[in-house]
Amino acid sequence: MAILVLGGAGYIGSHTVDRLIENGYDVAVVDNLVTGHKAAINPKARFYEGDVRDKDFMNQVFDKEEIEGVIHFAAFSVVPESMEKPLKYFDNNTGGMISLLEVMNAHNVKKIVFSSTAATYGEPKQIPIKETDPQVPTNPYGESKLAMEKIMHWSDVAYGIKFVALRYFNVAGAKPDGSIGEDHHPETHLVPIILQVAAGERDELTIFGDDYDTPDGTNVRDYVHVLDLADAHILALKYLQAGHDSDAFNLGSSTGFSNKQMLDAARDVTGKPIPAKMGPRRAGDPSTLIAASDKARKILGWKPQFDDVHEIIKTAWNWKETHPKGYDDRKGNQ
Ligand code: UFG
Numbered sequence: 001m002a003i004l005v006l007g008g009a010g011y012i013g014s015h016t017v018d019r020l021i022e023n024g025y026d027v028a029v030v031d032n033l034v035t036g037h038k039a040a041i042n043p044k045a046r047f048y049e050g051d052v053r054d055k056d057f058m059n060q061v062f063d064k065e066e067i068e069g070v071i072h073f074a075a076f077s078v079v080p081e082s083m084e085k086p087l088k089y090f091d092n093n094t095g096g097m098i099s100l101l102e103v104m105n106a107h108n109v110k111k112i113v114f115s116s117t118a119a120t121y122g123e124p125k126q127i128p129i130k131e132t133d134p135q136v137p138t139n140p141y142g143e144s145k146l147a148m149e150k151i152m153h154w155s156d157v158a159y160g161i162k163f164v165a166l167r168y169f170n171v172a173g174a175k176p177d178g179s180i181g182e183d184h185h186p187e188t189h190l191v192p193i194i195l196q197v198a199a200g201e202r203d204e205l206t207i208f209g210d211d212y213d214t215p216d217g218t219n220v221r222d223y224v225h226v227l228d229l230a231d232a233h234i235l236a237l238k239y240l241q242a243g244h245d246s247d248a249f250n251l252g253s254s255t256g257f258s259n260k261q262m263l264d265a266a267r268d269v270t271g272k273p274i275p276a277k278m279g280p281r282r283a284g285d286p287s288t289l290i291a292a293s294d295k296a297r298k299i300l301g302w303k304p305q306f307d308d309v310h311e312i313i314k315t316a317w318n319w320k321e322t323h324p325k326g327y328d329d330r331k332g333n334q
Contacts, residue, residue: 001026001066001067001068002025002026002027002028002046002065002066002067002068003020003025003026003027003028003067003068003069003070003071003237004027004028004029004030004061004062004065004067004069004070004071005017005020005027005028005029005030005045005070005071005073006029006030006031006052006070006071006072006073006074006100007030007031007036007052007072007073007074007075007115008027008029008030008031008036008041008045008047008073009029009031009033009036009037009038009040009041009047010031010035010036010040010073010074011040011171011181011182011183011184011226012073012115012168012171012226012229012230013029013031013036013071013073013074014036014037014040014041014042014180015174015175015180015226015227015229015230016071016073016229016230016233016234017029017041017042017045018042018175018180018230019227019230019231019233019234020233020234021042021044021045023234025234027042027044027045027046028045028046028047028048028061028065028067029041029045029046029047029048030048030049030050030052030058030061030074031047031049031074032049032050032051032052032074033049035076035184035185037183037326037327037329038329039327039329040180040183040327046065048061051096052072052074052096052099052100053091053092053095053096053099054099055099055102055103058099058100058103059103059106059107062103062104062106062107062109063107067107067109068109068111068241069109069111069112069113069237069240069241070100070104070109070111070112070113071112071113071114071115071233071237072097072100072112072113072114072115073115074092074096075092075093075096075115075144075145075148076088076089076092076093076141077117077141078141078188079119079139079141079142079188079282079284079285080188080282080283080284081141081188082139082140082141082144082284083139083140083283083284086140086143086144089140089141089143089144090140090143090144090147093141093144093145093147093148094144094147094148094151097147097148097151097152098151100112101151101152101155101159101161104161105155105159105161109161110159110160110161110162111161111162111163111237111240111241112152112161112162112163112164113163113164113166113233113236113237113240114148114149114152114163114164114165114166115166115168116145116148116149116165116166116167116168116248117141117142117145117167117168118167118168118169118170118222118250118252118289118291119137119138119139119141119142119145120135120137120142120145120146120149120167121133121134121135121136121137121142121167121286121289122135122136122137122138122142122286123136123138123286123287124286124288124289127256127288127290128252128254128290128291128292128293129250129289129290129291129292130250130292130295131167131248131249131250131292131295135149138284138286139283139284141284149165149248152165152246153246156246162240162244162245162246163240163246164236164239164240164246164247164248164249165247165248165249166229166232166233166236166248166249166251166296167248167249167250167251167291168224168229168251168252169221169222169223169224169250169251169252169253169289169290169291170189170190170221170222170223170224170252170289171223171224171225171226171229172189172191172192172223172224172225172226172309172312172313172316173191173225173226173227173306173311173312173313173315173316174226174315174316174318174319175226175227175315175319176227176315176318178318178319178321178322178323180319181316181319181320181323181326182226182316182319183323183326183327185326190221190259190262191223191262191266191312191313191316192316192320193205194262194263194266194274195266195270195313195316195317195320196320197272197274197275197276198266198270198272198274198317198320199320199321199324201324203275204275204276204277205263205274205275205276205277206276206277206278206279207259207260207263207276207277207278207279208259208279208280208281208282208285209278209279209280209281209282209285210260210278211281212281212287212288213287214258214287214288215258216258216260216261218258218259218260219258219259219285219286219287219288220256220257220258220287220288220289220290221256221257221259221262221288221289221290222252222253222254222255222256222257222289222290222291223252223253223257223262223309223312224251224252224253224304224306224312225304225305225306225311225312225315227305227306228251228302228304228305228306229251231302232249232251232296232300232302235296235300235301235302236249236300239299239300247299249293249295249296249299249300249302250291250292250293250295250296251291251293251296251302252290252291252293253291253293253304253307254290254291254292254293254294255290255307256288256289256290257309261309262309262313263276265309265310265313266313266317268310269310269313269314269317270313270317
């Protein structure tokens with residue numbers, strides 16, 4: 001039986017497809033290639049190009065494949081864009097989930113691992129953030145994903161579709177052999193932007209705000225390597241295959257790094273000066289996000305291999321140096 005990966009051509013999706021195949025799974029991928037890259041998909045996976053909201057297309061995929069479970073990455077995920085275009089996020093992310101669950105239920109597929117986010121917590125009341133803490137998003141991206149978690153909960157109650165929601169903190173890095181990595185157009189995330197400056201593609205980094213209530217005034221985030229995240233999806237799948245109940249898990253390192261510290265780490269790793277200036281705050285940014293991640297370690301048996309941001313940045317820099325133009329498919333269609 002196959003595992004269906006939605007959004008398997010994206011950054012985290014493609015690394016997860018790769019790890020699933022390395023672990024002997026039979027994998028089918030659905031991606032509309034709006035932000036994903038065909039070249040990122042491991043060629044051993046069967047690829048279907050289409051949109052998760054297109055029920056006719058999705059029904060055809062579910063008819064053709066014998067699907068045991070679904071891993072869902074097919075969501076827009078840029079916080080600042082969601083502030084400007086909230087309906088785009090509710091349509092694709094939340095609307096896509098409703099469509100998907102209808103198709104899953106019609107085909108009696110009862111397991112889903114979902115790419116959720118720390119952005120569902122909003123501005124935390126306490127650090128580190130526990131899974132049981134209040135979820136009060138400060139941006140439409142987080143709100144769209146919180147709604148998706150709730151829709152899965154009620155679909156479990158009504159139809160018995162079991163889910164694991166994995167709430168990611170900040171993901172970075174690339175497969176260490178440099179064959180796949182992060183390639184967004186436009187790029188908005190801190191680590192790849194810092195590395196674009198290191199590579200001479202941008203003149204300087206602008207750090208968004210240095211007047212936050214943090215040790216150096218810049219935002220603090222909890223970074224996790226993309227392959228450790230990929231492995232957590234496989235463990236979540238096994239957890240559901242073992243018949244456990246629906247649940248949510250944070251995926252982070254439980255250590256915070258400020259934006260300034262990340263810049264210093266990247267200067268160390270690359271040996272480049274990486275010019276930077278301070279700018280105003282970016283709308284929708286919580287001050288500090290650090291995960292309590294013992295639940296995933298204890299219940300899923302998750303053991304992240306990359307526990308040092310220097311190592312994480314090193315793998316991202318290796319990808320950048322070997323792929324200066326990313327996948328070199330600006331329209332995502334190669
Ligand atoms: N930042 C800068 N300059 C830049 C880009 C980013 O200072 O040019 C700062 C941001 O203001 C923030 C930090 O770097 O303080 C990290 O920003 P990212 O855009 O890399 O990541 P976010 O923390 O906004 O969001 C990421 C994911 C979300 C996820 C969230 C959870 O994109 O999907 O982590 O922590 F929800």
